[in-house]
Amino acid sequence: MTTSSSGELPLLTEHDIVLGRQSVRRLAQEQGFSLVDQTKLVTAASELARNAVVYGGGGTLKWEILTEGIKRGLRLTFSDSGPGIADMSLAMTDGWTSGSGMGLGLTGSRRLVNEFDIESTVGVGTRVTVTRWK
Amino acid sequence: MGEFLLVTIQVDMHDQLALRLQDDLTSAIEKKSAKGVLIDISALEMVDSFIGRMIADISGMARILDAKTVLVGMQPAVAITLVELGLSLPGVLTALNVERGMQLLRRVLNDVGSDDHFIQR
Numbered sequence: 001m002t003t004s005s006s007g008e009l010p011l012l013t014e015h016d017i018v019l020g021r022q023s024v025r026r027l028a029q030e031q032g033f034s035l036v037d038q039t040k041l042v043t044a045a046s047e048l049a050r051n052a053v054v055y056g057g058g059g060t061l062k063w064e065i066l067t068e069g070i071k072r073g074l075r076l077t078f079s080d081s082g083p084g085i086a087d088m089s090l091a092m093t094d095g096w097t098s099g100s101g102m103g104l105g106l107t108g109s110r111r112l113v114n115e116f117d118i119e120s121t122v123g124v125g126t127r128v129t130v131t132r133w134k
Numbered sequence: 135m136g137e138f139l140l141v142t143i144q145v146d147m148h149d150q151l152a153l154r155l156q157d158d159l160t161s162a163i164e165k166k167s168a169k170g171v172l173i174d175i176s177a178l179e180m181v182d183s184f185i186g187r188m189i190a191d192i193s194g195m196a197r198i199l200d201a202k203t204v205l206v207g208m209q210p211a212v213a214i215t216l217v218e219l220g221l222s223l224p225g226v227l228t229a230l231n232v233e234r235g236m237q238l239l240r241r242v243l244n245d246v247g248s249d250d251h252f253i254q255r
Contacts, residue, residue, distance in 0.1 A: 014148040014149045014150060015148055017149070018148045021146070035211045036215070039212060043180050043182050046182040050182075050184060104219055104220045104221060108183060108218075108219035108220045111218050112215065
């Protein structure tokens with residue numbers, strides 16, 4: 001698997017969430033993802049970007065265009081230096097929320113991508129990596 | 135005398151804007167004594183759990199203010215994604231487009247025993 005291009009965007013404000021999903025839309029379009037796949041990626045990105053801003057106190061969104069054989073993919077990594085997630089299995093339960101949301105951010109976005117990986121350390125931060133292949 | 139409110143969401147909203155829409159809309163329902171609200175999201179390319187919750191909340195608030203809400207114009211890709219995300223918008227009436235939404239509102243309002251002639255065309 002090789003990375004053909006990559007970049008990073010800040011996730012500090014609500015406006016960055018909007019800019020983040022617009023960038024993901026553009027990248028997914030450039031890679032020729034179908035409209036449904038674009039929408040899934042953008043929606044997952046919006047959920048995870050909001051988590052980083054609201055619960056993580058801000059962070060970054062890193063994007064990578066991947067190539068594996070004839071397959072192409074878009075990988076997004078959301079990192080924050082927030083409080084971290086103490087109980088991962090609880091956080092990955094549908095409908096559970098620590099804040100004012102619906103508790104669908106993590107579990108819902110996992111269903112919208114092909115690969116989902118989350119690492120979190122209390123007091124250090126959280127990193128969520130998602131990949132969708134075309 | 136009641137009238138319908140039509141809200142067309144044209145931009146990719148940031149979260150505060152979505153919350154302001156909630157405030158503005160509930161005020162408008164009260165001010166206009168609206169019996170029905172149509173929310174047209176045909177221009178929205180994405181509905182995440184935040185916007186979904188905002189729509190569900192507007193519908194609930196409107197109901198308490200004695201108005202029915204119909205969500206219209208959702209793009210198919212958005213509908214597919216919403217359901218996979220786990221958001222089925224319970225309690226929110228939906229219709230394919232504004233015209234069908236108007237028909238649905240009229241039918242729903244007539245069903246609850248309202249006067250047949252109160253809607254202005």
